[in-house]
Amino acid sequence: MSEQTRREILKRGGQVALGGALATAGAAAAPRLAKAAAERQWGMLVDLRRCIGCQACTVACKAENGVPLGVFRRRVRTLMTGSFPEVGRHFVPISCFHCEKPKCLPACDKHKCYDGQSETALYKREDGTVLIDEAKCKPGKKPCMTACPYNNIFYDPLTKKADKCTFCEHRVDQGVAPACVQTCEGGALQFGDVKDPSSAIARAIAANDTKVLKPRKKMNPSFHYIGLDDDVQKTVEGMIKGKQLRPTDLENDR
Numbered sequence: 183m184s185e186q187t188r189r190e191i192l193k194r195g196g197q198v199a200l201g202g203a204l205a206t207a208g209a210a211a212a213p214r215l216a217k218a219a220a221e222r223q224w225g226m227l228v229d230l231r232r233c234i235g236c237q238a239c240t241v242a243c244k245a246e247n248g249v250p251l252g253v254f255r256r257r258v259r260t261l262m263t264g265s266f267p268e269v270g271r272h273f274v275p276i277s278c279f280h281c282e283k284p285k286c287l288p289a290c291d292k293h294k295c296y297d298g299q300s301e302t303a304l305y306k307r308e309d310g311t312v313l314i315d316e317a318k319c320k321p322g323k324k325p326c327m328t329a330c331p332y333n334n335i336f337y338d339p340l341t342k343k344a345d346k347c348t349f350c351e352h353r354v355d356q357g358v359a360p361a362c363v364q365t366c367e368g369g370a371l372q373f374g375d376v377k378d379p380s381s382a383i384a385r386a387i388a389a390n391d392t393k394v395l396k397p398r399k400k401m402n403p404s405f406h407y408i409g410l411d412d413d414v415q416k417t418v419e420g421m422i423k424g425k426q427l428r429p430t431d432l433e434n435d436r
């Protein structure tokens with residue numbers, strides 16, 4: 183069985199199995215799909231006060247999406263702040279932020295690295311999710327990876343194409359929460375429509391002091407943090423400037 187086929191089966195299997203699990207669990211984590219797509223902006227809220235750095239979300243993402251060894255669609259950065267004896271240890275989950283104004287998208291268009299005459303491989307759905315059409319993406323091309331200031335696109339060693347978080351669109355389209363959200367041990371992750379003021383996520387964002395990473399880029403990332411203090415923000419922004427992470431980088435970043 184080819185690796186590609188294995189990954190497709192994994193995706194479909196995960197959909198069915200987790201859909202069933204949610205049904206018995208009362209579907210508490212499933213986002214509402216009542217509104218028209220154009221009015222939505224799917225987004226994520228991460229409460230850093232609740233993240234315990236267990237990496238369950240990282241593993242769930244890899245299993246759900248068949249992400250190859252050595253690369254990640256999602257990662258939880260571990261960092262230390264302060265100096266002895268006043269030190270702090272922090273965990274910061276990061277994946278594609280599905281920006282309102284993504285820099286990856288024009289890079290795909292400008293460099294014409296996609297297969298096809300009129301459509302870019304990278305595109306934004308009406309619900310705000312930024313996706314890569316694997317069939318249109320040309321192997322060996324990386325302008326989108328360079329353009330993303332968050333370093334959130336990686337090079338898939340099996341397909342030789344760009345890959346990244348999809349907000350588990352295959353699950354969300356069925357009314358099921360992304361795998362990372364459903365798996366989160368600490369209850370740190372929330373997913374939903376940030377444009378709907380009555381949604382739980384929009385209310386939580388409004389009720390808390392939330393931040394996004396690199397706000398000066400004016401890309402409006404749809405990934406909000408509670409508990410991101412200035413020191414942690416500066417440190418993690420410095421870390422994500424670097425090159426693609428290796429598995430060993432997930433711990434002891436400093």
Ligand code: SF4
Pocket residue numbers: 277278279280281284285286287312329330331332333334335346401
């Ligand atoms: S985080 Fe990077 S890859 Fe994701 S939408 Fe924004 S610019 Fe594109």
Ligand code: SF4
Pocket residue numbers: 232233234235236237238239240258273275365366367368369370371
């Ligand atoms: S599963 Fe939740 S608590 Fe564990 S590392 Fe991921 S976000 Fe943090």
